[in-house]
Amino acid sequence: MSSSAEPFPTRLSDLEVARLRADFPVLAQRPHGRPLAYLDNANTTQKPRAVIDAESHFYATDYAGVHRAVYELAERATRAYEAGRAAVRRFLHAPDAHEVILLRGTTEAINLVASSFSRAHVGAGDEILITAMEHHSNLVPWQLACEARGARLVVAPIDDSGALLLDEFERLVTDRTRIVAVAHVSNSLGSVNPVREIVEIAHARGVPVLVDGAQSAPHMPVDVQELGCDFYAFSGHKVYGPSGIGALWGRRELLEALPPWQGGGGMIENVTFEKTTYAGIPARFEAGTPNIAGAVGLAAAIEYVEAVGVERIAAHEQQLLVHATEALREIPGLTIIGTAPEKAGLVSFVLDCAHPHDIATILDREGVAVRAGHHCTQPVMQHFGVPATVRASFGLYNTREDVDALVAGLRTVVEVFG
Amino acid sequence: MESAELRELYQTVILDHYKKPRNFGRPEGADREAEGRNPLCGDHFKVYAKLDGDRVAAVGFEGSGCAISTASASLMTQLVAGRSREEAHAIFTRFHDLVTGSGDVDPASVGKLEVLAGVREFPARVKCATLAWHALEAALDRPGESVSTE
Missing domain, CATH: 3.40.640.10 (Type I PLP-dependent aspartate aminotransferase-like (Major domain))
Incomplete structure (x- = not known):
């Protein structure tokens, strides 16, 4: 059977994501003069106008x-x-x-x-x-x-x-x-x-x-x-x-x-x-x-x-995960915590030069919202021997640009602390 | 780094104390200690003090935390040593007012802690700046107790 039998493309196009973003009023703001890259979706998600x-x-x-x-x-x-x-x-x-x-x-x-x-x-x-x-x-x-x-x-x-x-x-x-x-x-x-x-x-x-x-x-x-x-x-x-x-x-x-x-x-x-x-x-x-x-x-x-389609949201977030994982691996001194073969759209990491809390503060000033801390999983932190991690977690409205803003922010952190 | 506020927060003195914390460890003869924890971010310090009558002869600390909490702890150990308990308490009160932006505190009145004045632009980080201080207060007034920022 050819793939054209599928009722719709299996992932969200950039244009669709742009349209979906317009449904979320909160995403229009510019914290500290930067576009908001909201990457804390595992904590909580933003609300579309319909809700x-x-x-x-x-x-x-x-x-x-x-x-x-x-x-x-x-x-x-x-x-x-x-x-x-x-x-x-x-x-x-x-x-x-x-x-x-x-x-x-x-x-x-x-x-x-x-x-x-x-x-x-x-x-x-x-x-x-x-x-x-x-x-x-x-x-x-x-x-x-x-x-x-x-x-x-x-x-x-x-x-x-x-x-x-x-x-x-x-x-x-x-x-x-x-x-x-x-x-x-x-x-x-x-x-x-x-x-x-x-x-x-x-x-x-x-x-x-x-x-x-x-x-x-x-x-x-x-x-x-x-x-x-x-x-x-x-x-x-x-x-x-x-x-x-x-x-x-x-x-x-x-x-x-x-x-x-x-x-x-x-x-x-x-x-x-x-x-x-x-x-x-x-x-x-x-x-x-x-x-x-x-x-x-x-x-x-x-x-x-x-x-929107849950399968398509999942495919979109998997793409962001792949992009983020590849880009983060390029940052010197960065270690990804959680590398299971099957992962959902979130990435937890530490930097050897800076504490997660400081990383999150610097990222915030660049418009990037991430979570820093133990994520209510202290035993997991103990298992990996870290006090805390930075976590970027994706939602249907996130873009490659959001991930790129995260990566650029981390380069600033390395500049300050490295 | 484009933000002036960030530059002030992460200035050289703070990064230096973060990377090379002073008085890290238990001072010899320490007779007081207390723990401080920030359950939100996992910062955890143990603060030690050696009392000589009413005078704080030495202060040390151990544990792990962010740049702000570690630098504040490190600066604290230097600043408090040799002072009376009352003076140590007064410094903390002024420092607390400085980083929370409450009251009209002359930054010069907190000595080297002035480098942490930038914290007042980052309300989420006040708990980091004051964690070791809360532990020191507990060590001096309620030894053996564990304090939490929550």
């Missing part, structure tokens, strides 16, 4: 409490909120929107599972298995769960490229393992974990798998049914949506077997002073008035990303 307008329009025309009142305005608000849930289901290729819990973000989603799952299924002497590349938000909640249940946190090691040692991982799945929690993509190294293999290994021993998807959506197509995982968590603000909204997807039978997490309005079936019975999913896990407008904005963000 900003959707949220603002919702507040102006359709806002009311959801799932409560019978008046028409509230019905519209409820429909808009539920459309957010439906968009998440579609985005993750989940079978059923009831399996989508709308929460504040990845951190809250993982805390929910860590807390509720461990109360139901983890006891003294049991084990929870994570990897050495986890963000603190897929580490600390499990530590807390282990402390509460008298269980042990087991950490699968990574190699010097930052890739998971799958054989070691397999060896660490034991009869005591109650759940596995892994990042789909490492936020500080960029390594892509082989989630399907991980799931296969864990399921062979009857162990469910939670995937921290904060760095995979929307940098690659996500199909939870194809991945085979049992829980998947992601944040709206990293998919060009609002902050304060995100989602947990979980298999129905697993979610239904979890005890409630937070108590409050909306999550009950019937309350007396003696006994409360709880609503079914997803309401059981959405106590209190939710981030209604956030869900509306998230739906707009997902529609935006779908219209």
Whole structure:
């Protein structure tokens, strides 16, 4: 079959990227008189006009409490909120929107599972298995769960490229393992974990798998049914949506077997002073008035990303990664931290002459926004023997010029410190 | 480097103290110590002091940090040695006001620390400039304690 059978080119053209950039008002500014090269997308992404307008329009025309009142305005608000849930289901290729819990973000989603799952299924002497590349938000909640249940946190090691040692991982799945929690993509190294293999290994021993998807959506197509995982968590603000909204997807039978997490309005079936019975999913896990407008904005963000095409965004970011990796290797004294064979669109590095914090300050004055620090992965920094790294992470609106501005800024750093 | 602010921030004295920090290590006879951490960027210093009555006889430090935090720590060890605890505290107060741009501090009143005056143009870096100082205060007033910038 010829490639012309493809419905559209597999990557974004320069012209398309230029057009997409115009959708993001924030990118028009010139910090310190320079064009803004926003390369901190693994931290959070900027918002297209469509998302900003959707949220603002919702507040102006359709806002009311959801799932409560019978008046028409509230019905519209409820429909808009539920459309957010439906968009998440579609985005993750989940079978059923009831399996989508709308929460504040990845951190809250993982805390929910860590807390509720461990109360139901983890006891003294049991084990929870994570990897050495986890963000603190897929580490600390499990530590807390282990402390509460008298269980042990087991950490699968990574190699010097930052890739998971799958054989070691397999060896660490034991009869005591109650759940596995892994990042789909490492936020500080960029390594892509082989989630399907991980799931296969864990399921062979009857162990469910939670995937921290904060760095995979929307940098690659996500199909939870194809991945085979049992829980998947992601944040709206990293998919060009609002902050304060995100989602947990979980298999129905697993979610239904979890005890409630937070108590409050909306999550009950019937309350007396003696006994409360709880609503079914997803309401059981959405106590209190939710981030209604956030869900509306998230739906707009997902529609935006779908219209551009997740595969094409992924291809575009891979191109930037290749260009950045090649260009950075030319800088004297620069070491890339995280060189796994499969990487998402981010690059972490150190310079032998300057500290990441100083590098980021100089880059800022050149209009380049990067993250410097431990990226909430202190154990990863310890593994590589560095206190911190500089991280440039790409989004759909980044260009080769952004990468070139980064490289030029680094040459200035070398000039000052070298 | 085009920016005058950057040139002021990373002037020669600061780069020199960053690359060759003075009084790096534990001074002999040190009887006080405290740790300072910036959890956001991973900077981590241990500050040692040797007290002779109320006088700070010697100060040293260990650890790793950026140019600003390291230079500030290095300059601090030179500036504080031989002073009373009260004088050391007063220098820090003036220095803190200088780098946060609060109050009307004569840069000359902080001696060699004047080279760090440029930090006031970089609010995100104030914590770097003051990290070792917070640790020194802890060592003198609350020895053994660990301080954090957060």
